[in-house]
Amino acid sequence: MIRPTRTGWGLLLVGALLYLASFTSQASLLLSVMSLLAGCLVANALAARRSVRSVDVRPPPTTVLAEGQRVSQPWEVANHGREAAHCLALRSAAGSLFRLAAVGPGQSLLVVPDLAFAKRGVFRYDAARLTCEEPFGLVAVARRLVVAGEVVVCPAVYHTEPPPAAGYDLMVGGRHKGTRRTTSGTQFAGVRPLRPGDPLRQVHWKSSAKGRGLMVKVYDEELSGRVTVVLDGGACGVAATFDDAVRCAGSLMFAALDAGHHVEWVDAGQMIPRIVPPFADVQELLEDLARLEMQPPAARSATGCAVALRRAVDMGSSRSAVSLVLTVFDDATAEFVAELQTAGRQVAVYLPAAAATLPTGPGLAVSRYSATAVAAAGAPAASTESG
Amino acid sequence: MKSARHQLVLLGLVCQGLSWDDYVAPGLYALLWVACLAAPAGRLRLRPSFEAAALPLGVAAALVLARLTGQSAQFALGHGLALVQFARLLRPLSAREQRLSLVIALFHLGVACVVVQDLRFAGLLLAAAWLLPRALAEVQAEAFAAGAGGPDPVPAAPGQSAWRLPVRTQALVVGVMVVTFLGLPRGSYGSPFSRPAIRSGDQGTRLDSVLDPRRGAVARSRRILLQIQGERLGYLRCLALPEFDGQVWRAERRTGWRRIYGRDPLAGCLPRRVQVKYPALLARVVPTDGRVVRVRGTFFHSPVETVHGIVRAEDMGRRGSNTYEYWTNPAPGPQDLTAAQARWLTQHPAPSPELTRWLDETLGDSTDPYAAARRLEQHLRDTFTYTLGAPELSRDDALDDFVLRQRQGHCERFASALALLLRQRGVPTRVMVGYVPGRPNWISGRFDVRFRDAHAWTEAWFPGRGWEAFDATPRAALESPASSVADLWEAADFAWFAYVVNFDAPTQTALATRVAQALGSGAEWAARHLAWFGAAALAVVALAWAGRAVCRVRGARPAPVPDAQQRALALAAASYGRMLRLLAAHGHQRAPQQTPWEFVAALECAPAPALSEIRFITRVFCETRYGRRPLGGAEEAELERALERIAGTGAAPRTPQTPPARGLRNTR
Secondary structure (H helix, E strand, O other), X not given: OEEEOHHHHHHHHHHHHHHHHHHOOOOOHHHHHHHHHHHHHHHHHHHHHHXXXXXXXXXXXXXXXXXXXXXXXXXXXXXXXXXXXXXXEEEEOXXXXXXXXXXXXXXXXXXOOOOEOOOOEEEEHHHOEEEEOOOOOOEEEEEXXXXXXEXXXXXXXXXXXXXXXXXXXXXXXXOEEEEEEEOOOOOEEEEEEOOOOOOXXXXXXXXXXXXXXXXXXXXXXXXXXXXXXXXXXXXXXXXXXXXXHHHHHHHHHHHHHHOOOEEEEEEOOOOOOEEEOOOOOOHHHHHHHHHOOOOOHHHOOHHHHHHHHHHHHHHOOXXXXXXXXXXXXXXXXXXXXXXXHHOOOOEEEEEEOOOOOOOXXXXXXXXXXXXXXXXXXXXXXXOOOEO | OOOHHHHHHHHHHHHHHHOOOOOHHHHHHHHHHHHHHHOOOOOOOOOHHHHHHHHHXXXXXXXXXXXXXXXXXXXXXHHHHHHHHHHHHOOOOOHHHHHHHHXXXXXXXXXXXXXXXXXXXXXXXXXXXXXXXXXXXXXHHHHHHOOOOOOOOEOOOOOOOOOOOOHHHHHHHHHHHHHHHHHXXXXXXXXXXXXXXXXXXXXXXXXXXXXXXXXXXXXXXXXXXEEEEEOOOOOEEEEEEOEEOOOOEEOOOOOOEEEOEOOOOOOOOEEEEEEEOOHHHHOOEEOEOOEEEEEEEOOEEOOEEEOOOOEEOOEEOOOOOOEEEEEEEOOOOOOOOOHHHHHHOOOOOOOOHHHHHHHHHHHOOOOOHHHHHHHHHHHHHHHOEEOOOOOOOOOOOHHHHHHHHHOEEOHHHHHHHHHHXXXXXXXXXXXXXXXXXXXXXXXXXXXXXXXXXXXEEEEEEEOOOEEEEEOOOOHHXXXXXXXXXXXXXXXXXXXXXXXXXXXOHHHHHHHHHHHHHHHHHHHHHHHHOHHHHHHHHHHHHHHHHHHHHHHHHHOOOOOOOOXXXXXXXXXXXXXXXXXXXXXXXXXXOOOOOOOHHHHHHHHHOOOOOOHHHHHHHHHHHHHHHHHOOOOOHHHHHHHHHHHHHHHHOOOXXXXXXXXXXXXXXXXX
């Protein structure tokens, strides 16, 4: 792609003025000056095009980062041309990766990009552009990289309180202790007489040998709750708020997983439910969050948002607690929340720090999230380090 | 002369100075430029408010000075911008300000386009074509290095030479400039900014003043007024003086004229093509020779031919090409003269007896008026002397004074004397003023007509012959002086005007037509010889294929020349290999699983004098192999010396039998 830079546009304007002035002048000399400018522009375009075409950039394989981190692996830049290439810059949607003063003919360099990826997202290598403005800075020639791979920037999750959970189920290794005893588990609680149906493997032979009949081992009940985290898909239409919401949702899910709960995660924009057990690998979840895109503007009506939230909640378990991470809270949403409460669901609502609040029913936990923290409504959002 | 940008700023300032005068203002601006650059950095830093006020201040000063000195104030804005340039020379500029200074310099160059249209502008344009790309590249390189628009750039590799604008790029700029100039659509509608060709008080450009160089036109007499192309060229008429009141000759009255404008050429007529450098100097007269039958041109309106054969136009010089064409009748029939005209054209003061006697003696017994006229013309030409600046003639009897006493003078006197002497014999005459075509120009092949070629001659009418030209001025006076450097300069200046300054739409169209014709004829020629072309192309392809095949068979294809990095890698690997072989010869075998630095660590367990050399070679190898670092000349020599030292120390270190743990250390 060839386009004039700002300086180039400026000189084009000067050239146009000279051209117009030449119409009112008998002499063609003004055209000679204009032609000189045209010569500079064309020479710039040709030289930059040659440089861009002769330089190859080979990035490392797919890189996964968190927001605010830098790429640590070097990128290889090789000049296959017969002349040196100057003033090269590699730009991605996240910003300028690196700039090179010169790459000699046949030379190849290893360059570590000096770019901190500030926002989550997926930055494909083939969307990055190698740009050159050599030698005059009047015309920029850009070329997309033709390499596979991407930089995946995950949201920077932070420490926060786990969301409320419900629908506790037995789970070996569950972090929540129940009131009953079971014949399986990891927390030994004692023995009891064998009952029909008890597995023989659980017979505690040492106690049974004492003459009181066959005794089986019993354990403390280990439970795991269920949390359904629903994101409203960015109904507010503000990218920054949506990013904060994604960060909040990620942090809540990580906190829930750390607390030993099952997490059911649905984005109302994509409607693809995902169930994450407490001890699962969360990398996949992070990448999901990194690739999450805001809801298209057509689906952002208030009613549409409430309908989408309802569908998203229905995709999860009917016994789980619902954590709604919202970017906007309107009447339709409030009505839907009230319905959930009426149906006996435990609901927590997470709103942006600056969002307006509507009157809500009793027992509804409303929290506020910012870019780096979640706080209960009324309490200031404590700044915590991103994790 | 700090940088190309500063030099371009100087060029712009000189251009702006030329809008004031030729020497003083450009020199003053150049001196100020030197002073600003020589000023100690930081001491003379002006406040931003002064920089902001510089533009209106400069404009106001230029307006006041223009009013005081009577100069034109139409470029006052340029002087204000010049003051801004001076203020900004005193401090380092940001990239944006640097680019703005380049734009201002271009504005000043644009001013020069209007005020300096002669060959000096070619020099200015060449300088701009040299400096502008360099200045732009310089500003861009600085801006890039300063990190505008992104992270700090990775500097060039140590082996990379400093960047310079390639000459090829510079040539490309000039090439595109020429092509754009030739191909750009253009038009001309007149402008209030156009500099008038004749300034008020400029007496040196008028025709009558160049006839007698005493009147101050000597300096410009070499300048080319026009170039004419044609066969059998005669004298170019500009002014007819048919009326003599006893004291002076007067120009013809506009008693009659005929339209001679036409677009189509006439068959059987002699064509003439004329390029004029200063149309305004023609004073609405279209110089022509012979009997004109048709005139075609775009820089004048409504040309007519007067009774005395002068082609005049209603308006001239503000539009279109400065080229015109006309056709003359090679065999014109005799023109009639009415009795009244004949009487009017034979009016003369009563001759003195001495003059009558002299005339009778000179003409002798010649009875044919035409033969008598030729005889008198020859007599004056042979026996009189051409002199510039001859003493003034007597007011009472100027003709007697010239013919009988002084017998010398310039062309006007000869033409006037011959006309009056012929009138005394009853021959209708008139004095014509115009130009004599000089020698052909060595560039264009056309005849140069310079100001010094201005001339006066006599035309006489004879029954059955019509008007005949007589030139009584001695021959030597009409011969052009030998070519000189000044002539060459003027020829180049005219070419500049003809082909650059006045390169307008019609000329452009004509050029395009000629190019198209040349291409068409070339294609036609190629099509005619298609068989030969095809055979030649086939032969070339076959030869290339054969050569390639031979190279493949022999394996003699030239290997690509290794670049510095590949060469460095090969050298480092070879040196490292040699070192390993030397060490192996002394019992220090590198285990396959050992990295280079693990091997060094293993060697360090057995202290030896050559360890520093081993470390050096290993470091160079690793940096070249894995870091793609090129090698310097000193390092190459040092590698060789290190190998020699290792080879010289027969007591190389002994490697312990048990290899150390991996990744012990890395001295990098």
